[in-house]
Amino acid sequence: MVKVNTDKEQYEKLLKTMHRFNDACNDIANVAFKNRCANKVKLQKIVYYDIRERYGLSAQMTVRAISKVVESYKRNKKIKPTFRRDGAMVYDQRILSWKGIDRVSILTLDGRIELPIVFGQYQAMRMNRIRGQVDLIHRNGTFYLAVVVDVPEEEMIKPVxxxxxxxxxxxxxxxxxxxxxxxxxxxxxxxxxxxxxxxxxxxxxxxxxxxxxxxxxxxxxxxxxxxxxxxxxxxxxxxxxxxxxxxxxxxxxxxxxxxxxxxxxxxxxxxxxxxxxxxxxxxxxxxxxxxxxxxxxxxxxxxxxxxxxxxxxxxxxxxxxxxxxxxxxxxxxxxxxxxxxxxxxxxxxxxxxxxxxxxxxxxx
Ligand SMILES: [Zn+2]
Incomplete structure:
Protein backbone atom coordinates (compact mmCIF):
# COMPACT_ATOMS: atom_id res chain seq x y z
CA MET A 1 0.00 0.00 0.00
CA VAL A 2 1.44 3.29 -1.08
CA LYS A 3 0.03 6.46 0.45
CA VAL A 4 -0.69 9.30 -1.94
CA ASN A 5 -0.20 12.83 -0.64
CA THR A 6 -2.79 15.10 -2.17
CA ASP A 7 -3.59 18.76 -1.70
CA LYS A 8 -7.26 19.71 -1.56
CA GLU A 9 -7.59 20.30 -5.28
CA GLN A 10 -5.89 17.02 -6.23
CA TYR A 11 -7.97 15.18 -3.68
CA GLU A 12 -11.19 16.51 -5.21
CA LYS A 13 -10.02 15.57 -8.68
CA LEU A 14 -9.23 12.01 -7.67
CA LEU A 15 -12.47 11.61 -5.79
CA LYS A 16 -14.54 12.96 -8.66
CA THR A 17 -12.81 10.56 -11.05
CA MET A 18 -13.32 7.63 -8.69
CA HIS A 19 -17.02 8.41 -8.25
CA ARG A 20 -17.54 8.77 -11.96
CA PHE A 21 -15.69 5.51 -12.60
CA ASN A 22 -17.85 3.55 -10.18
CA ASP A 23 -21.06 5.21 -11.39
CA ALA A 24 -20.10 4.00 -14.84
CA CYS A 25 -19.45 0.53 -13.43
CA ASN A 26 -22.96 0.38 -12.01
CA ASP A 27 -24.37 1.46 -15.34
CA ILE A 28 -22.32 -1.16 -17.20
CA ALA A 29 -23.43 -3.76 -14.66
CA ASN A 30 -27.07 -3.04 -15.53
CA VAL A 31 -26.37 -3.78 -19.17
CA ALA A 32 -24.30 -6.86 -18.40
CA PHE A 33 -27.00 -8.26 -16.16
CA LYS A 34 -29.86 -7.47 -18.52
CA ASN A 35 -28.06 -9.09 -21.45
CA ARG A 36 -26.59 -11.92 -19.37
CA CYS A 37 -23.26 -10.93 -20.83
CA ALA A 38 -20.03 -11.70 -18.98
CA ASN A 39 -17.88 -11.53 -22.07
CA LYS A 40 -15.58 -8.53 -22.05
CA VAL A 41 -15.35 -8.12 -25.80
CA LYS A 42 -19.08 -8.42 -26.37
CA LEU A 43 -19.92 -6.12 -23.52
CA GLN A 44 -17.44 -3.57 -24.76
CA LYS A 45 -19.15 -3.53 -28.16
CA ILE A 46 -22.46 -2.75 -26.50
CA VAL A 47 -21.49 -0.12 -23.95
CA TYR A 48 -18.17 1.46 -24.89
CA TYR A 49 -19.23 4.57 -26.82
CA ASP A 50 -22.29 5.22 -24.73
CA ILE A 51 -20.34 5.06 -21.47
CA ARG A 52 -17.49 7.20 -22.74
CA GLU A 53 -19.84 9.87 -23.94
CA ARG A 54 -22.06 9.96 -20.90
CA TYR A 55 -19.40 9.72 -18.21
CA GLY A 56 -16.54 11.50 -19.91
CA LEU A 57 -14.10 8.71 -19.10
CA SER A 58 -10.95 8.22 -21.13
CA ALA A 59 -10.77 5.24 -23.47
CA GLN A 60 -8.61 3.23 -21.10
CA MET A 61 -10.70 4.10 -18.05
CA THR A 62 -13.77 2.87 -19.89
CA VAL A 63 -12.04 -0.40 -20.71
CA ARG A 64 -10.98 -0.75 -17.06
CA ALA A 65 -14.54 -0.11 -15.86
CA ILE A 66 -15.85 -2.80 -18.20
CA SER A 67 -13.21 -5.23 -16.91
CA LYS A 68 -14.10 -4.48 -13.31
CA VAL A 69 -17.75 -5.24 -14.01
CA VAL A 70 -17.02 -8.42 -15.95
CA GLU A 71 -14.72 -9.77 -13.25
CA SER A 72 -17.31 -9.12 -10.57
CA TYR A 73 -20.24 -10.42 -12.60
CA LYS A 74 -18.40 -13.61 -13.54
CA ARG A 75 -18.03 -14.51 -9.89
CA ASN A 76 -21.77 -14.71 -9.39
CA LYS A 77 -24.12 -14.42 -12.33
CA LYS A 78 -27.22 -14.71 -10.20
CA ILE A 79 -26.97 -11.19 -8.91
CA LYS A 80 -26.26 -7.86 -10.51
CA PRO A 81 -23.02 -6.52 -9.10
CA THR A 82 -23.18 -3.11 -7.47
CA PHE A 83 -20.26 -0.82 -6.80
CA ARG A 84 -19.68 1.69 -4.03
CA ARG A 85 -18.94 5.19 -5.28
CA ASP A 86 -15.55 5.13 -3.62
CA GLY A 87 -14.78 1.53 -4.47
CA ALA A 88 -11.33 0.77 -5.83
CA MET A 89 -10.47 2.18 -9.22
CA VAL A 90 -8.23 0.13 -11.43
CA TYR A 91 -5.26 1.76 -13.10
CA ASP A 92 -2.77 0.32 -15.54
CA GLN A 93 0.44 1.58 -17.12
CA ARG A 94 -1.42 3.63 -19.71
CA ILE A 95 -3.24 5.79 -17.21
CA LEU A 96 -0.78 5.71 -14.35
CA SER A 97 2.98 6.02 -14.49
CA TRP A 98 5.67 6.05 -11.83
CA LYS A 99 8.00 9.02 -11.78
CA GLY A 100 10.84 7.67 -9.70
CA ILE A 101 10.15 6.45 -6.21
CA ASP A 102 8.38 9.49 -4.86
CA ARG A 103 6.00 10.66 -7.55
CA VAL A 104 3.24 9.17 -9.60
CA SER A 105 1.32 10.53 -12.56
CA ILE A 106 -2.37 9.64 -12.59
CA LEU A 107 -5.04 10.34 -15.15
CA THR A 108 -8.18 12.06 -13.84
CA LEU A 109 -11.25 13.50 -15.55
CA ASP A 110 -9.34 16.78 -15.59
CA GLY A 111 -6.26 15.34 -17.23
CA ARG A 112 -3.09 13.96 -15.70
CA ILE A 113 -1.93 15.08 -12.29
CA GLU A 114 1.41 14.38 -10.64
CA LEU A 115 1.26 13.40 -7.00
CA PRO A 116 3.87 12.82 -4.30
CA ILE A 117 3.77 9.35 -2.79
CA VAL A 118 5.13 7.91 0.43
CA PHE A 119 7.01 4.79 -0.40
CA GLY A 120 8.06 2.45 2.39
CA GLN A 121 11.59 1.14 2.32
CA TYR A 122 10.32 -2.27 1.41
CA GLN A 123 8.56 -1.05 -1.66
CA ALA A 124 11.36 1.27 -2.70
CA MET A 125 13.64 -1.74 -2.92
CA ARG A 126 11.22 -3.42 -5.23
CA MET A 127 10.34 -0.46 -7.39
CA ASN A 128 11.55 -2.29 -10.46
CA ARG A 129 9.32 -5.25 -9.77
CA ILE A 130 5.99 -3.45 -9.84
CA ARG A 131 3.67 -5.46 -11.95
CA GLY A 132 0.73 -4.53 -14.11
CA GLN A 133 -2.33 -3.13 -12.45
CA VAL A 134 -2.58 -0.78 -9.53
CA ASP A 135 -5.73 -0.18 -7.51
CA LEU A 136 -6.52 3.34 -6.35
CA ILE A 137 -8.15 3.04 -2.95
CA HIS A 138 -9.94 5.66 -0.88
CA ARG A 139 -9.93 5.12 2.86
CA ASN A 140 -10.75 7.57 5.65
CA GLY A 141 -10.13 10.59 3.48
CA THR A 142 -6.80 9.38 2.13
CA PHE A 143 -5.87 7.84 -1.19
CA TYR A 144 -3.64 4.80 -1.46
CA LEU A 145 -2.27 2.79 -4.33
CA ALA A 146 -2.37 -0.96 -3.88
CA VAL A 147 0.63 -2.21 -5.81
CA VAL A 148 1.51 -5.76 -6.77
CA VAL A 149 5.22 -6.55 -6.80
CA ASP A 150 7.07 -9.61 -7.97
CA VAL A 151 9.28 -11.05 -5.27
CA PRO A 152 11.64 -13.86 -6.19
CA GLU A 153 11.19 -16.90 -4.00
CA GLU A 154 14.20 -18.57 -2.51
CA GLU A 155 15.17 -22.03 -3.53
CA MET A 156 13.30 -24.76 -1.67
CA ILE A 157 15.11 -26.10 1.39
CA LYS A 158 16.03 -29.77 1.72
CA PRO A 159 13.99 -30.48 4.83
CA VAL A 160 15.56 -32.35 7.72
ZN1 LIG B 1 0.44 -42.47 26.24
Missing amino acids: GVLGVDMGIVNIAVDSDGDTYSGEEMDRVRERIESLKADLQRCGTKSAKRHLKKISGREARFRRNMNHCISKELVAKAKDTQSIIALEELGGIRNGTTVRKSQRRRQHSWGFYQLRRFIEYKAALAGIPVVGIDPAYTSQECPVCHHISRKNRPNRDTFRCGLCGFSGHADHIAAMNIAARVTVNLPIVSGFIEHELQEQAPTL
Whole structure:
Protein backbone atom coordinates (compact mmCIF):
# COMPACT_ATOMS: atom_id res chain seq x y z
CA MET A 1 0.00 0.00 0.00
CA VAL A 2 1.44 3.29 -1.08
CA LYS A 3 0.03 6.46 0.45
CA VAL A 4 -0.69 9.30 -1.94
CA ASN A 5 -0.20 12.83 -0.64
CA THR A 6 -2.79 15.10 -2.17
CA ASP A 7 -3.59 18.76 -1.70
CA LYS A 8 -7.26 19.71 -1.56
CA GLU A 9 -7.59 20.30 -5.28
CA GLN A 10 -5.89 17.02 -6.23
CA TYR A 11 -7.97 15.18 -3.68
CA GLU A 12 -11.19 16.51 -5.21
CA LYS A 13 -10.02 15.57 -8.68
CA LEU A 14 -9.23 12.01 -7.67
CA LEU A 15 -12.47 11.61 -5.79
CA LYS A 16 -14.54 12.96 -8.66
CA THR A 17 -12.81 10.56 -11.05
CA MET A 18 -13.32 7.63 -8.69
CA HIS A 19 -17.02 8.41 -8.25
CA ARG A 20 -17.54 8.77 -11.96
CA PHE A 21 -15.69 5.51 -12.60
CA ASN A 22 -17.85 3.55 -10.18
CA ASP A 23 -21.06 5.21 -11.39
CA ALA A 24 -20.10 4.00 -14.84
CA CYS A 25 -19.45 0.53 -13.43
CA ASN A 26 -22.96 0.38 -12.01
CA ASP A 27 -24.37 1.46 -15.34
CA ILE A 28 -22.32 -1.16 -17.20
CA ALA A 29 -23.43 -3.76 -14.66
CA ASN A 30 -27.07 -3.04 -15.53
CA VAL A 31 -26.37 -3.78 -19.17
CA ALA A 32 -24.30 -6.86 -18.40
CA PHE A 33 -27.00 -8.26 -16.16
CA LYS A 34 -29.86 -7.47 -18.52
CA ASN A 35 -28.06 -9.09 -21.45
CA ARG A 36 -26.59 -11.92 -19.37
CA CYS A 37 -23.26 -10.93 -20.83
CA ALA A 38 -20.03 -11.70 -18.98
CA ASN A 39 -17.88 -11.53 -22.07
CA LYS A 40 -15.58 -8.53 -22.05
CA VAL A 41 -15.35 -8.12 -25.80
CA LYS A 42 -19.08 -8.42 -26.37
CA LEU A 43 -19.92 -6.12 -23.52
CA GLN A 44 -17.44 -3.57 -24.76
CA LYS A 45 -19.15 -3.53 -28.16
CA ILE A 46 -22.46 -2.75 -26.50
CA VAL A 47 -21.49 -0.12 -23.95
CA TYR A 48 -18.17 1.46 -24.89
CA TYR A 49 -19.23 4.57 -26.82
CA ASP A 50 -22.29 5.22 -24.73
CA ILE A 51 -20.34 5.06 -21.47
CA ARG A 52 -17.49 7.20 -22.74
CA GLU A 53 -19.84 9.87 -23.94
CA ARG A 54 -22.06 9.96 -20.90
CA TYR A 55 -19.40 9.72 -18.21
CA GLY A 56 -16.54 11.50 -19.91
CA LEU A 57 -14.10 8.71 -19.10
CA SER A 58 -10.95 8.22 -21.13
CA ALA A 59 -10.77 5.24 -23.47
CA GLN A 60 -8.61 3.23 -21.10
CA MET A 61 -10.70 4.10 -18.05
CA THR A 62 -13.77 2.87 -19.89
CA VAL A 63 -12.04 -0.40 -20.71
CA ARG A 64 -10.98 -0.75 -17.06
CA ALA A 65 -14.54 -0.11 -15.86
CA ILE A 66 -15.85 -2.80 -18.20
CA SER A 67 -13.21 -5.23 -16.91
CA LYS A 68 -14.10 -4.48 -13.31
CA VAL A 69 -17.75 -5.24 -14.01
CA VAL A 70 -17.02 -8.42 -15.95
CA GLU A 71 -14.72 -9.77 -13.25
CA SER A 72 -17.31 -9.12 -10.57
CA TYR A 73 -20.24 -10.42 -12.60
CA LYS A 74 -18.40 -13.61 -13.54
CA ARG A 75 -18.03 -14.51 -9.89
CA ASN A 76 -21.77 -14.71 -9.39
CA LYS A 77 -24.12 -14.42 -12.33
CA LYS A 78 -27.22 -14.71 -10.20
CA ILE A 79 -26.97 -11.19 -8.91
CA LYS A 80 -26.26 -7.86 -10.51
CA PRO A 81 -23.02 -6.52 -9.10
CA THR A 82 -23.18 -3.11 -7.47
CA PHE A 83 -20.26 -0.82 -6.80
CA ARG A 84 -19.68 1.69 -4.03
CA ARG A 85 -18.94 5.19 -5.28
CA ASP A 86 -15.55 5.13 -3.62
CA GLY A 87 -14.78 1.53 -4.47
CA ALA A 88 -11.33 0.77 -5.83
CA MET A 89 -10.47 2.18 -9.22
CA VAL A 90 -8.23 0.13 -11.43
CA TYR A 91 -5.26 1.76 -13.10
CA ASP A 92 -2.77 0.32 -15.54
CA GLN A 93 0.44 1.58 -17.12
CA ARG A 94 -1.42 3.63 -19.71
CA ILE A 95 -3.24 5.79 -17.21
CA LEU A 96 -0.78 5.71 -14.35
CA SER A 97 2.98 6.02 -14.49
CA TRP A 98 5.67 6.05 -11.83
CA LYS A 99 8.00 9.02 -11.78
CA GLY A 100 10.84 7.67 -9.70
CA ILE A 101 10.15 6.45 -6.21
CA ASP A 102 8.38 9.49 -4.86
CA ARG A 103 6.00 10.66 -7.55
CA VAL A 104 3.24 9.17 -9.60
CA SER A 105 1.32 10.53 -12.56
CA ILE A 106 -2.37 9.64 -12.59
CA LEU A 107 -5.04 10.34 -15.15
CA THR A 108 -8.18 12.06 -13.84
CA LEU A 109 -11.25 13.50 -15.55
CA ASP A 110 -9.34 16.78 -15.59
CA GLY A 111 -6.26 15.34 -17.23
CA ARG A 112 -3.09 13.96 -15.70
CA ILE A 113 -1.93 15.08 -12.29
CA GLU A 114 1.41 14.38 -10.64
CA LEU A 115 1.26 13.40 -7.00
CA PRO A 116 3.87 12.82 -4.30
CA ILE A 117 3.77 9.35 -2.79
CA VAL A 118 5.13 7.91 0.43
CA PHE A 119 7.01 4.79 -0.40
CA GLY A 120 8.06 2.45 2.39
CA GLN A 121 11.59 1.14 2.32
CA TYR A 122 10.32 -2.27 1.41
CA GLN A 123 8.56 -1.05 -1.66
CA ALA A 124 11.36 1.27 -2.70
CA MET A 125 13.64 -1.74 -2.92
CA ARG A 126 11.22 -3.42 -5.23
CA MET A 127 10.34 -0.46 -7.39
CA ASN A 128 11.55 -2.29 -10.46
CA ARG A 129 9.32 -5.25 -9.77
CA ILE A 130 5.99 -3.45 -9.84
CA ARG A 131 3.67 -5.46 -11.95
CA GLY A 132 0.73 -4.53 -14.11
CA GLN A 133 -2.33 -3.13 -12.45
CA VAL A 134 -2.58 -0.78 -9.53
CA ASP A 135 -5.73 -0.18 -7.51
CA LEU A 136 -6.52 3.34 -6.35
CA ILE A 137 -8.15 3.04 -2.95
CA HIS A 138 -9.94 5.66 -0.88
CA ARG A 139 -9.93 5.12 2.86
CA ASN A 140 -10.75 7.57 5.65
CA GLY A 141 -10.13 10.59 3.48
CA THR A 142 -6.80 9.38 2.13
CA PHE A 143 -5.87 7.84 -1.19
CA TYR A 144 -3.64 4.80 -1.46
CA LEU A 145 -2.27 2.79 -4.33
CA ALA A 146 -2.37 -0.96 -3.88
CA VAL A 147 0.63 -2.21 -5.81
CA VAL A 148 1.51 -5.76 -6.77
CA VAL A 149 5.22 -6.55 -6.80
CA ASP A 150 7.07 -9.61 -7.97
CA VAL A 151 9.28 -11.05 -5.27
CA PRO A 152 11.64 -13.86 -6.19
CA GLU A 153 11.19 -16.90 -4.00
CA GLU A 154 14.20 -18.57 -2.51
CA GLU A 155 15.17 -22.03 -3.53
CA MET A 156 13.30 -24.76 -1.67
CA ILE A 157 15.11 -26.10 1.39
CA LYS A 158 16.03 -29.77 1.72
CA PRO A 159 13.99 -30.48 4.83
CA VAL A 160 15.56 -32.35 7.72
CA GLY A 161 12.80 -31.81 10.25
CA VAL A 162 9.26 -30.71 10.87
CA LEU A 163 8.07 -27.77 12.90
CA GLY A 164 4.51 -28.45 14.02
CA VAL A 165 2.43 -25.40 14.93
CA ASP A 166 -0.69 -25.43 17.08
CA MET A 167 -2.86 -22.32 17.02
CA GLY A 168 -5.06 -21.44 19.94
CA ILE A 169 -6.84 -18.67 21.73
CA VAL A 170 -4.75 -18.51 24.87
CA ASN A 171 -1.47 -19.08 23.09
CA ILE A 172 -1.77 -17.78 19.56
CA ALA A 173 0.81 -20.29 18.36
CA VAL A 174 2.86 -22.98 20.07
CA ASP A 175 5.41 -25.02 18.12
CA SER A 176 6.47 -28.63 18.55
CA ASP A 177 9.60 -27.54 20.45
CA GLY A 178 7.34 -25.99 23.06
CA ASP A 179 8.07 -22.38 22.09
CA THR A 180 5.13 -20.06 22.57
CA TYR A 181 4.35 -17.16 20.27
CA SER A 182 2.21 -14.74 22.19
CA GLY A 183 4.07 -12.06 23.99
CA GLU A 184 2.99 -10.54 27.25
CA GLU A 185 2.53 -7.26 25.49
CA MET A 186 -0.03 -8.82 23.21
CA ASP A 187 -1.96 -10.27 26.12
CA ARG A 188 -1.98 -6.92 27.82
CA VAL A 189 -3.26 -5.08 24.77
CA ARG A 190 -5.87 -7.73 24.11
CA GLU A 191 -7.15 -7.53 27.65
CA ARG A 192 -7.30 -3.76 27.53
CA ILE A 193 -9.19 -3.81 24.24
CA GLU A 194 -11.62 -6.46 25.45
CA SER A 195 -12.50 -4.62 28.63
CA LEU A 196 -12.82 -1.31 26.77
CA LYS A 197 -15.18 -2.94 24.29
CA ALA A 198 -17.24 -4.47 27.05
CA ASP A 199 -17.58 -1.07 28.74
CA LEU A 200 -18.66 0.60 25.55
CA GLN A 201 -21.15 -2.11 24.69
CA ARG A 202 -22.71 -1.72 28.11
CA CYS A 203 -22.87 2.02 27.60
CA GLY A 204 -24.63 1.74 24.23
CA THR A 205 -24.87 5.46 23.39
CA LYS A 206 -24.25 6.83 19.94
CA SER A 207 -20.80 8.12 20.76
CA ALA A 208 -19.98 4.81 22.45
CA LYS A 209 -20.85 3.03 19.24
CA ARG A 210 -18.66 5.36 17.26
CA HIS A 211 -15.84 4.77 19.67
CA LEU A 212 -16.41 1.04 19.44
CA LYS A 213 -16.01 1.16 15.68
CA LYS A 214 -12.75 3.03 16.04
CA ILE A 215 -11.47 0.47 18.50
CA SER A 216 -12.40 -2.38 16.19
CA GLY A 217 -10.23 -0.83 13.51
CA ARG A 218 -7.40 -0.46 15.98
CA GLU A 219 -7.83 -4.04 17.10
CA ALA A 220 -7.69 -5.30 13.50
CA ARG A 221 -4.47 -3.39 12.88
CA PHE A 222 -2.97 -4.70 16.09
CA ARG A 223 -3.92 -8.27 15.21
CA ARG A 224 -2.51 -7.94 11.74
CA ASN A 225 0.73 -6.62 13.14
CA MET A 226 0.97 -9.46 15.67
CA ASN A 227 0.22 -12.04 13.01
CA HIS A 228 3.02 -10.57 10.93
CA CYS A 229 5.43 -10.86 13.88
CA ILE A 230 4.41 -14.41 14.79
CA SER A 231 4.58 -15.69 11.20
CA LYS A 232 7.94 -14.03 10.70
CA GLU A 233 9.37 -15.66 13.82
CA LEU A 234 8.00 -19.07 12.93
CA VAL A 235 9.33 -18.98 9.39
CA ALA A 236 12.75 -17.76 10.61
CA LYS A 237 12.93 -20.69 13.00
CA ALA A 238 11.91 -23.16 10.31
CA LYS A 239 14.59 -21.73 8.04
CA ASP A 240 17.24 -21.99 10.76
CA THR A 241 16.39 -25.60 11.46
CA GLN A 242 15.70 -26.54 7.82
CA SER A 243 12.23 -27.66 8.77
CA ILE A 244 8.93 -28.02 7.03
CA ILE A 245 6.10 -26.18 8.73
CA ALA A 246 3.06 -28.28 9.59
CA LEU A 247 -0.31 -26.72 10.37
CA GLU A 248 -3.73 -28.11 10.99
CA GLU A 249 -5.75 -28.19 7.82
CA LEU A 250 -8.65 -25.82 8.08
CA GLY A 251 -11.66 -27.98 8.81
CA GLY A 252 -14.03 -28.73 6.01
CA ILE A 253 -12.08 -27.07 3.25
CA ARG A 254 -10.26 -30.12 2.03
CA ASN A 255 -12.48 -33.11 2.56
CA GLY A 256 -15.89 -31.63 3.22
CA THR A 257 -15.99 -32.79 6.82
CA THR A 258 -17.83 -30.61 9.26
CA VAL A 259 -15.84 -28.41 11.57
CA ARG A 260 -16.08 -29.08 15.24
CA LYS A 261 -17.69 -26.24 17.13
CA SER A 262 -14.67 -25.64 19.32
CA GLN A 263 -12.47 -25.47 16.26
CA ARG A 264 -14.77 -23.15 14.40
CA ARG A 265 -14.64 -20.68 17.25
CA ARG A 266 -10.88 -20.97 17.36
CA GLN A 267 -10.51 -20.28 13.68
CA HIS A 268 -12.55 -17.11 13.87
CA SER A 269 -11.36 -15.69 17.10
CA TRP A 270 -7.86 -14.49 16.40
CA GLY A 271 -7.72 -14.20 12.68
CA PHE A 272 -6.20 -17.65 12.31
CA TYR A 273 -6.99 -17.56 8.68
CA GLN A 274 -4.89 -14.42 8.36
CA LEU A 275 -2.09 -15.95 10.39
CA ARG A 276 -2.10 -19.01 8.15
CA ARG A 277 -1.93 -16.88 5.02
CA PHE A 278 0.98 -14.91 6.48
CA ILE A 279 2.85 -18.09 7.40
CA GLU A 280 2.19 -19.56 3.98
CA TYR A 281 3.42 -16.63 1.94
CA LYS A 282 6.42 -15.86 4.15
CA ALA A 283 7.35 -19.55 4.05
CA ALA A 284 7.04 -19.60 0.26
CA LEU A 285 9.41 -16.63 0.00
CA ALA A 286 11.90 -18.39 2.26
CA GLY A 287 11.65 -21.71 0.42
CA ILE A 288 9.96 -23.50 3.32
CA PRO A 289 7.28 -26.06 2.47
CA VAL A 290 4.06 -25.74 4.44
CA VAL A 291 1.84 -28.78 4.81
CA GLY A 292 -1.62 -29.13 6.23
CA ILE A 293 -2.47 -32.16 8.32
CA ASP A 294 -5.72 -33.75 9.45
CA PRO A 295 -6.62 -31.94 12.67
CA ALA A 296 -8.65 -34.77 14.20
CA TYR A 297 -7.76 -35.42 17.85
CA THR A 298 -4.48 -33.51 17.77
CA SER A 299 -5.33 -32.24 21.24
CA GLN A 300 -6.34 -35.63 22.70
CA GLU A 301 -3.79 -38.04 21.28
CA CYS A 302 -0.76 -39.18 23.26
CA PRO A 303 2.35 -38.62 21.13
CA VAL A 304 4.10 -41.57 22.80
CA CYS A 305 1.59 -44.44 22.87
CA HIS A 306 -1.07 -42.85 20.57
CA HIS A 307 -3.84 -43.48 23.06
CA ILE A 308 -6.70 -41.10 22.21
CA SER A 309 -9.06 -39.96 24.94
CA ARG A 310 -10.80 -36.86 26.09
CA LYS A 311 -9.62 -37.79 29.56
CA ASN A 312 -6.05 -37.16 28.43
CA ARG A 313 -6.92 -33.49 28.88
CA PRO A 314 -7.86 -33.02 32.54
CA ASN A 315 -7.92 -29.24 31.95
CA ARG A 316 -7.20 -26.70 29.23
CA ASP A 317 -3.47 -26.44 29.82
CA THR A 318 -2.59 -29.96 30.84
CA PHE A 319 -2.11 -33.14 28.88
CA ARG A 320 -1.68 -36.38 30.79
CA CYS A 321 -1.97 -39.72 29.02
CA GLY A 322 -4.38 -42.06 30.82
CA LEU A 323 -2.53 -45.09 29.49
CA CYS A 324 1.22 -44.46 29.64
CA GLY A 325 1.27 -41.39 31.87
CA PHE A 326 3.16 -39.13 29.45
CA SER A 327 2.40 -35.54 30.30
CA GLY A 328 3.13 -31.97 29.26
CA HIS A 329 1.61 -28.67 28.28
CA ALA A 330 -1.47 -29.36 26.18
CA ASP A 331 -0.65 -26.90 23.37
CA HIS A 332 2.89 -28.23 23.10
CA ILE A 333 1.59 -31.81 22.88
CA ALA A 334 -0.87 -30.77 20.16
CA ALA A 335 1.98 -29.20 18.17
CA MET A 336 4.02 -32.39 18.60
CA ASN A 337 1.13 -34.42 17.22
CA ILE A 338 0.82 -32.05 14.30
CA ALA A 339 4.52 -32.43 13.50
CA ALA A 340 4.37 -36.21 13.95
CA ARG A 341 1.63 -36.58 11.38
CA VAL A 342 3.93 -35.13 8.76
CA THR A 343 6.98 -37.15 9.74
CA VAL A 344 5.02 -40.29 9.02
CA ASN A 345 4.46 -39.17 5.44
CA LEU A 346 7.85 -37.58 4.86
CA PRO A 347 10.17 -40.39 3.74
CA ILE A 348 7.53 -42.44 1.99
CA VAL A 349 6.08 -39.98 -0.46
CA SER A 350 8.27 -36.97 -0.95
CA GLY A 351 6.10 -35.84 -3.85
CA PHE A 352 3.31 -35.37 -1.37
CA ILE A 353 4.91 -32.26 -0.03
CA GLU A 354 5.39 -30.64 -3.39
CA HIS A 355 1.87 -31.49 -4.31
CA GLU A 356 0.61 -29.97 -1.11
CA LEU A 357 2.62 -26.86 -1.73
CA GLN A 358 1.18 -26.28 -5.16
CA GLU A 359 -2.28 -26.60 -3.79
CA GLN A 360 -1.58 -24.04 -1.15
CA ALA A 361 0.52 -21.71 -3.24
CA PRO A 362 -0.22 -18.27 -1.83
CA THR A 363 -1.23 -15.41 -4.05
CA LEU A 364 1.06 -12.51 -3.49
ZN1 LIG B 1 0.44 -42.47 26.24
